[in-house]
Amino acid sequence: MSEAHVYPVLNEALTFIYESPGKGYGIFAAKEIIKGTRIINEVPLIRLATGASTFQDLQIAWEMVPHHRSHEVVNLSFTAHSEGPQQNLHWIFEQNAYNGVDERILVVKAARINHSCRPNAFGRINELTNAFTVQVFKDLRPGDEILMCYCQIEQNSLIRKEQLRPFNFECTCAICDISVVNHQFVHEANESRLELEGLRANLDALKAVGNLNHANIEQGLECVDRILELAEKESFIEWVIFACSFAADAFLRKGDREKALLWKMEEKKFVEQAYGLDTVEGNEVTKWLDKEGFRGTKYLWHVYSETSGQIDSRIMNFKPKRGVWRDVSD
DSSP states (O other): OOTTOOOOOOOTTTEEEEEETTTEEEEEESSOBOTTOEEEEEOOSEEEETTOOSHHHHHHHHTTSOGGGHHHHHTTOSSOOTTOHHHHHHHHHHHHOEEOSSEEEEOTTGGGOEEOSSOSEEEEEETTTTEEEEEEOSOBOTTOBOEEOSSOTTSOHHHHHHHHGGGTOOOOSTTTOOSTTTHHHHHHHHHHHHHHHHHHHHHHHHHHHSSOOHHHHHHHHHHHHHHHHHHHHTTOHHHHHHHHHHHHHHHHHTTOHHHHHHHHHHHHHHHHHHTOSSSHHHHHHHHHHHHTTOOOOEEEEEEEOTTTOOEEEEEEEEETTTTEEEEOOO
C-alpha cells in the first residue's frame, strides 16, 4: 500500500485495507467474522439531496467537512484530474457516493468496500441514528474480501450491467461473466431472479387482499418456501426477511401462534444480521411481538451525538403504548 495515503480507521480488530486484484483497494477480514457483525458505523461526511450534484452544491458541502478529515475524502482518488481540484472532488463523489431514499452520501470507510452481485455484506443508512452501517450477513474467514452490491441485486445481468455503468467498471463476478465457460451459470442466475420476481409478486398480491382465506395462506406459504430456497442461494437477504414476515403473519391468521412466533424470530434473526435491531426494521419486529402478546424485548440502541461526533450505545426498552424507546442503560 502507498504510504502517501492515510486511511480512515475501521474496526482494526476485524478488518484491514489492502489491494484487491483488478479493483484497486478493498476491505478484508483480518480474522473470522461471524454473520451479523457490524463492521462499520459511520456518519456521512458529505450529504447531498437527490438531484443536487452540481459543482456548487458539492463545494458547499465540502466546505462543511472538518479540515482534519478532508484528507480521507481526497485519498479515495488515486488519480488527480488535470481539470483541477473541483473536478477531482466531483469525480470522487460520483464514484463513491451511495444513493439513499432522497439523498446521496459519502462515507469514506464504507467507500473502500468493493462490489459483487454475490455480496457478503449489506450497507445502508440507519434512519434512526443517521449513520451508515455495514454488517456482514455471511461468516467470513481471515483474508476474505468484504463485498456489497452497488446495484439492484434482484435484476438480471444486463440490467445490473447498466446500473453499474456510472461507476466505470464492468462486473465480472460468477453471475455476470458471460464467457462461454460461465454462460450457463449466468443463465441459471437470471432464471432464478425471474422466478423470484414472480413469487414476490404473488405474495404482494396476497397481502394486498387483506382478508386471506385458508387456500390463499397455503399458496403463500408455498411461495415462502421457494423464495427462501432461491433467495439464500442468491444472497437476497432482504427477500428472506420479507418471506419470514409473510409466514409469521400467515400462521397467526391460521391461529398457530407457536409457528407464527418461530417465523417472526427467524425474521428477527435475519434483520439483526442484515441491519441490526437498532433500526426501523428492528422496531417493527418489536412492535409485532408486543402487539401479539409476545413480551420481553430489550435492544441495543446506537445514538449519534452532534456534540461529540460519536455514536454511543444505550440499552433501550420499547414502550409501544407511547410509541417511544426508554433508556434503561443505568
